[in-house]
Amino acid sequence: xxxxxxxxKEEIISTAAKLFKEKxxxxxxxxxxxxxxxxxAASLYNHISSKQDILKKIIxxxxxxxxxxxxxxxxxxxxxxxxxxxxxxxxxxxTANNTNGMASLNNDWMHLEEQLDYxxxxxxxxxxxxxxxxxxxxxxxxxKDNSPEIIMFSMLTTLRSLYLWIPKxxxxxxxxxxxxxxxxxIEGINK
Amino acid sequence: xxxxxxxxKEEIISTAAKLFKEKxxxxxxxxxxxxxxxxxAASLYNHISSKQDILKKIIxxxxxxxxxxxxxxxxxxxxxxxxxxxxxxxxxxxTANNTNGMASLNNDWMHLEEQLDYxxxxxxxxxxxxxxxxxxxxxxxxxKDNSPEIIMFSMLTTLRSLYLWIPKxxxxxxxxxxxxxxxxxIEGINK
DNA sequence: TCATCAAACTAACAAGTGTTAGTTAAATGA
DNA sequence: TCATTTAACTAACACTTGTTAGTTTGATGA
Numbered sequence: 001x002x003x004x005x006x007x008x009k010e011e012i013i014s015t016a017a018k019l020f021k022e023k024x025x026x027x028x029x030x031x032x033x034x035x036x037x038x039x040x041a042a043s044l045y046n047h048i049s050s051k052q053d054i055l056k057k058i059i060x061x062x063x064x065x066x067x068x069x070x071x072x073x074x075x076x077x078x079x080x081x082x083x084x085x086x087x088x089x090x091x092x093x094x095t096a097n098n099t100n101g102m103a104s105l106n107n108d109w110m111h112l113e114e115q116l117d118y119x120x121x122x123x124x125x126x127x128x129x130x131x132x133x134x135x136x137x138x139x140x141x142x143x144k145d146n147s148p149e150i151i152m153f154s155m156l157t158t159l160r161s162l163y164l165w166i167p168k169x170x171x172x173x174x175x176x177x178x179x180x181x182x183x184x185x186i187e188g189i190n191k
Numbered sequence: 192x193x194x195x196x197x198x199x200k201e202e203i204i205s206t207a208a209k210l211f212k213e214k215x216x217x218x219x220x221x222x223x224x225x226x227x228x229x230x231x232a233a234s235l236y237n238h239i240s241s242k243q244d245i246l247k248k249i250i251x252x253x254x255x256x257x258x259x260x261x262x263x264x265x266x267x268x269x270x271x272x273x274x275x276x277x278x279x280x281x282x283x284x285x286t287a288n289n290t291n292g293m294a295s296l297n298n299d300w301m302h303l304e305e306q307l308d309y310x311x312x313x314x315x316x317x318x319x320x321x322x323x324x325x326x327x328x329x330x331x332x333x334x335k336d337n338s339p340e341i342i343m344f345s346m347l348t349t350l351r352s353l354y355l356w357i358p359k360x361x362x363x364x365x366x367x368x369x370x371x372x373x374x375x376x377i378e379g380i381n382k
Numbered sequence: 383t384c385a386t387c388a389a390a391c392t393a394a395c396a397a398g399t400g401t402t403a404g405t406t407a408a409a410t411g412a
Numbered sequence: 413t414c415a416t417t418t419a420a421c422t423a424a425c426a427c428t429t430g431t432t433a434g435t436t437t438g439a440t441g442a
Contacts, residue, residue, distance in 0.1 A: 026217035154375050157352035158345045165344050184345050188379025
């Protein structure tokens with residue numbers, strides 16, 4: 001309710017996200033989490049209501065960030081290729097400031113319970129928007145007439161895996177990475 | 192030891208792989224696995240020696256397939272771009288006939304215990320070979336002079352995620368998919 | 383000074399965990 | 413026919429799991 005407890009609660013959530021990234025949601029016990037915080041397991045319940053609740057907070061907030069980002073991109077009046085570049089930036093930005101949470105989003109979403117349907121709905125809408133954008137790009141001849149599903153799959157899986165890769169580059173400039181990645185994804189790698 | 196029991200054992204391992212794909216290694220109990228096989232948990236131990244052992248069998252065999260495939264590719268005398276296409280095929284082929292196992296390889300490797308170091312060694316060697324191949328391609332001007340790490344990251348994460356995507360396409364021709372994917376990854380998507 | 387309160391604690395719970403021991407029933411092969 | 417083998421079973425184990433209840437401690441502010 002009040003600011004102090006919010007802060008402590010967020011500390012627990014971000015510690016949890018870090019552990020979830022290392023071992024996965026199911027393999028992390030409340031005792032693991034407590035010990036990483038330097039307290040006892042029962043004390044966690046002064047701040048959070050359940051293990052499930054932690055996972056929900058981590059995943060849903062990121063999923064909603066993506067939805068908001070995607071909506072503002074499709075509403076803008078850039079070219080379709082330009083919009084794809086904006087999607088690359090969206091992923092780089094969100095991932096860069098929540099690497100651990102992205103791991104849970106990618107790997108632990110199936111352990112959501114009440115929120116599973118909601119999460120899947122957001123994900124489906126996101127992918128549908130992405131696919132439509134590629135199809136438009138093909139119809140305006142901005143994009144090669146290959147299978148739009150393969151194009152989307154290839155881009156999206158690369159973007160979803162950024163969480164594995166960004167933390168290894170300590171001196172990361174988000175702009176630079178977005179730029180290089182856009183080139184590789186859109187223009188290919190061959191000369 | 193004898194052939195009948197080998198068959199039953201493999202049935203357990205492939206059922207386990209399917210469950211591990213759905214929920215992850217830690218969330219699947221021996222009772223879950225037994226019930227999917229239509230028997231009791233204790234009966235599993237007539238065939239396998241531990242839960243760990245199942246995971247090891249799933250992951251290490253695939254990792255060794257990749258190592259063998261990579262070795263024969265780098266030893267061949269194709270162009271570097273041609274070798275990249277062969278790597279795409281290698282991933283498509285291995286994934287197409289063991290989708291479930293690929294999920295464990297990607298997501299549950301950290302739960303290996305005795306074999307963790309061995310697995311990491313295979314993976315590191317694989318990535319080092321991949322990277323060297325791209326660097327050679329750059330130096331012979333087959334490949335654009337972008338960051339070789341970004342190129343490898345982009346290709347490899349797409350290939351590693353194939354297990355999520357292949358089972359959705361029922362009428363899959365491995366040749367076709369390898370071909371389309373190579374085009375997208377190597378030549379890019381823009382006109 | 384003293385009531386309040388956030389945030390820790392100890393103790394305990396019921397359920398679920400991987401695994402072992404010992405047994406049984408049906409099929410196999412000499 | 414009968415000893416062996418395969419593959420299932422029941423029962424139980426020691427331990428771990430998420431979570432609750434009730435209590436203590438130290439800081440805050442009236």
